C-alpha cells in the first residue's frame with residue numbers, strides 16, 4: 449500500500465484481515481496528507497443515487513462495525529453515530545430537498561422530513577424561521593487522523609514512514625512486481641496499491657498510466673472549545689449542489705459539527721486553485737457568516753484557527769478503485785474527493801476482495817481506473 | 825559587598841511605572857505596567873486559574889509564550905484569554921475558568 453492516509457489504512461486493514469501480508473509506505477507521517485487536513489463527516493445525505501451512494505451505504509455499515517464493536521478500531525477514533533440534518537431556509541430549497549430525499553429513500557437511505565416548527569427539538573440552537581429540514585440518522589462522524597492510525601495499528605501491517613515511492617518495478621512481462629523508494633531502493637511486492645490520494649495522478653504517471661486526479665481546495669474554521677451547541681452534523685441545502693458541482697470557482701456552504709474535544713468545525717469551501725495553501729480571508733469570512741446564519745449563538749464565539757486541505761478530485765466525482773489493466777499488478781484506491789473518510793472502509797473491503805480474487809460486495813465497474821481518456 | 829540582584833526587575837535595573845491593582849476571584853493583586861496577567865498571578869503565588877473540561881484538573885501557564893493554550897482564563901467576563909499574552913490593565917477582573925468557560929452556551 450502506498451499512502452498512509454485513511455484510504456491506505458482501510459485497504460491495509462481489510463487486506464490484512466483477508467490473510468494478506470501488507471506493508472504500508474508513506475513519504476511522510478501517518479495521516480500527513482489530506483486525511484489530516486479535512487473533517488470526518490461520514491455522509492449518505494449529500495449523495496444522489498448512483499455508484500457513490502451505494503459505496504457510501506456499504507461504507508457507513510462498515511464504519512458502524514468499526515466504531516461500535518468492542519474491538520473495533522474506530523472506537524478510539526471518536527466515532528459518533530450522530531446523524532445529519534440538512535436544513536432549507538425557504539420553501540424552494542425545501543422542495544428540492546424533498547425530491548432528493550425521495551430518490552435517496554428509494555435507494556436505501558433512511559431520511560425523514562422535519563417541519564420548521566419542530567426543528568428546535570432536534571437542534572435547539574438552530575436559527576429561527578427556517579422552512580424545514582431532513583434528518584439522516586445514518587450520517588456519522590469520526591476523527592480522520594485517529595481513524596487512520598487505529599486502522600493501521602489494528603491491521604498489524606508493517607508501516608514504513610519516510611519512504612518516498614519513485615517508480616514501480618516491472619517484470620520482463622511488464623507485470624508490476626514492487627516499488628522503488630527513496631531511501632530504501634527496490635521493495636518487491638506481489639501487488640501495489642496506489643492510495644496516494646490527491647497525488648494519485650502523479651503516482652500513476654510514474655507507472656506510465658493516466659489518472660487525472662486534481663486538487664480541490666477546502667478550508668475549515670475551528671472554534672474555541674464549547675459545550676454541545678451543535679448536536680448533529682448540520683448543513684445548508686446548498687451544500688449538496690456545491691458538492692456535485694464541477695466548477696473550478698469558489699463555492700462555500702456551511703457544514704457545522706461539534707467534536708468530542710469541544711471545538712466546533714465549520715466547513716467547507718471548494719475551489720480548484722492547484723496546490724495553493726495561501727490563507728483566504730474571503731473564504732473564512734464566508735464560512736463564518738454562513739455558520740452564524742445557521743447557529744446565531746456562534747456569533748460571539750471565537751475561531752481559534754483555520755486550515756486547508758486538498759481533496760483528491762476526479763472529473764466524474766467518483767474514486768478510482770480497482771486493478772489497472774494497463775499495468776497488471778497495480779491497483780488504485782484514490783480520488784475520493786470530499787468523501788474519502790466516509791468511503792474508506794468500503795474501498796478497503798473492495799480492494800481486499802479484488803486482491804484475493806473474491807467477489808466484491810458491489811459492482812466496481814463505475815470505479816475502474818482506466819475510464820479516463822487523456823484527451824478529455 | 826554588593827547585594828545580589830534577584831528579581832527580573834532588579835536584574836535589568838528596570839524602573840517600572842506605578843503599580844496598580846487587578847483582582848483574581850475577587851482578591852486584589854498588585855500588578856506592574858507591562859506585566860502579563862500570568863506574571864501577576866505567578867507573582868502572587870497563584871499557579872492555577874482554570875480547570876480542565878473533562879476531569880476538572882487545575883491548569884495555569886505552561887509555555888508562557890502563547891503556544892500551548894494551557895493558561896486560558898476568564899478576564900472581565902470573557903473566557904479563553906491567554907493569560908501569558910494578555911497585558912494586565914488597571915481594574916481587570918480575572919476569574920477562575922471552569923472547563924470551556926462557556927456555561928452560557930450549555931444545555
Ligand SMILES: Cc1cc2nc3c(=O)[nH]c(=O)nc-3n(C[C@H](O)[C@H](O)[C@H](O)COP(=O)(O)OP(=O)(O)OC[C@H]3O[C@@H](n4cnc5c(N)ncnc54)[C@H](O)[C@@H]3O)c2cc1C
Pocket residue numbers: 450451452453454455456457473474475476477478479480481482483484485486487488489490611612613614643644645646647651665666667668715716717756757758759760781782783784785786787788789790791
Ligand atoms: C477541507 C476538507 C474537508 C473534508 N471533509 C471531509 C469529510 O467531512 N468527510 C470525508 O469523508 N472526507 C472529507 N474530506 C476528504 C478527505 O479528507 C479525503 O478524501 C481523504 O482524506 C483522502 O484520503 P487518502 O488516504 O486517499 O489521501 P491522503 O490522506 O492524502 O493520503 C495519501 C498519502 O499518500 C502519501 N504519498 C503521496 N505520494 C507518495 C509517494 N510517491 N510515496 C509515498 N507516499 C506518498 C502522502 O504522503 C499521503 O500521506 C475533506 C477534505 C478537505 C480538504
Ligand code: FES
Pocket residue numbers: 884885886887888889890891892893894895896906907908909
Ligand atoms: S502558557 Fe502557553 S499559551 Fe499561555
